[in-house]
Amino acid sequence: MSLVGKVAVVTGAAQGIGRGIALRLARDGADLALVDINQDRLADVRAEILALDRRVITLAADISVREQVFSMIDRAVDQLGGIDIMVNNAGVAQVRPLLDVSVEDMDRIFQINVNGTLWGIQAAAQAFRKLGHKGKVINACSIAGHEGYAFLGVYSATKFAVRGLTQAAAKELAPFGITVNAYCPGVVGTDMWVDIDRRMAEATGAEIGATYRKYVSGITLGRAETPDDVAAFVAWLASADSDYMTGQSVLIDGGMVFR
Numbered sequence: 001m002s003l004v005g006k007v008a009v010v011t012g013a014a015q016g017i018g019r020g021i022a023l024r025l026a027r028d029g030a031d032l033a034l035v036d037i038n039q040d041r042l043a044d045v046r047a048e049i050l051a052l053d054r055r056v057i058t059l060a061a062d063i064s065v066r067e068q069v070f071s072m073i074d075r076a077v078d079q080l081g082g083i084d085i086m087v088n089n090a091g092v093a094q095v096r097p098l099l100d101v102s103v104e105d106m107d108r109i110f111q112i113n114v115n116g117t118l119w120g121i122q123a124a125a126q127a128f129r130k131l132g133h134k135g136k137v138i139n140a141c142s143i144a145g146h147e148g149y150a151f152l153g154v155y156s157a158t159k160f161a162v163r164g165l166t167q168a169a170a171k172e173l174a175p176f177g178i179t180v181n182a183y184c185p186g187v188v189g190t191d192m193w194v195d196i197d198r199r200m201a202e203a204t205g206a207e208i209g210a211t212y213r214k215y216v217s218g219i220t221l222g223r224a225e226t227p228d229d230v231a232a233f234v235a236w237l238a239s240a241d242s243d244y245m246t247g248q249s250v251l252i253d254g255g256m257v258f259r
Helices: 016-027 039-050 066-080 103-131 153-176 191-204 210-217 227-238
Strands: 007-011 031-035 056-059 085-088 135-140 178-185 249-252
Touching: 007 016, 007 066, 007 103, 016 031, 016 039, 016 085, 016 227, 031 039, 031 066, 039 056, 056 066, 066 103, 085 103, 085 227, 103 135, 103 153, 103 178, 135 153, 135 227, 153 178, 153 249, 178 227, 191 210, 227 249
Parallel strands: 007 031, 007 085, 031 056, 085 135, 135 178, 178 249
Antiparallel strands: none
């Protein structure tokens, strides 16, 4: 799958799944705009992509702030000459019993996971239309967007919302040649899952590592997911091979949730 000549924007690109996606898209030939609030780690990813002989820029943006997202897309277009692929990858998890969730908890996670995804859809679609060509929007969902999980209830709600936005945006943007899809990972061996496991231990009294092992033991393919597993699917969504798919939030979880 060649992405030569394409420009992709990846949010949350400094680590984990976002880093994996950015590197895979670069290996497939795309030029990259890397977005994150963690500029130190982002510089390391930039160096890795430069070593692949691709053009790459780094941008700081808080995706929960609409103006920053639109500005980030404008800068990507100005510096790289366009945009063809938008990967709304950035997000946060939250482990908390539903009865303990505060207004502040709700505001923070929804502003990042839901609002941030919507602002990315809006900004990318505006850019595609100004440039006069079709485009691809790819959103980060989760198995928690297909099934609610105890102690991850509000996180699950945000990912169900991402599925809804993905479906609605696909219907509204199809006349402009813009497809909108989402990827739904399961248990990925990243820093986010280290934090989830630790917070699950605090909430349930389980030993550190027990929650992670429990979920991994339920994976049909018998191992935890890697960022490269997710990135391979995102690369397909970014390619012309997926041109006839839109509005889908696809499980890529090794066989945890079956729909």
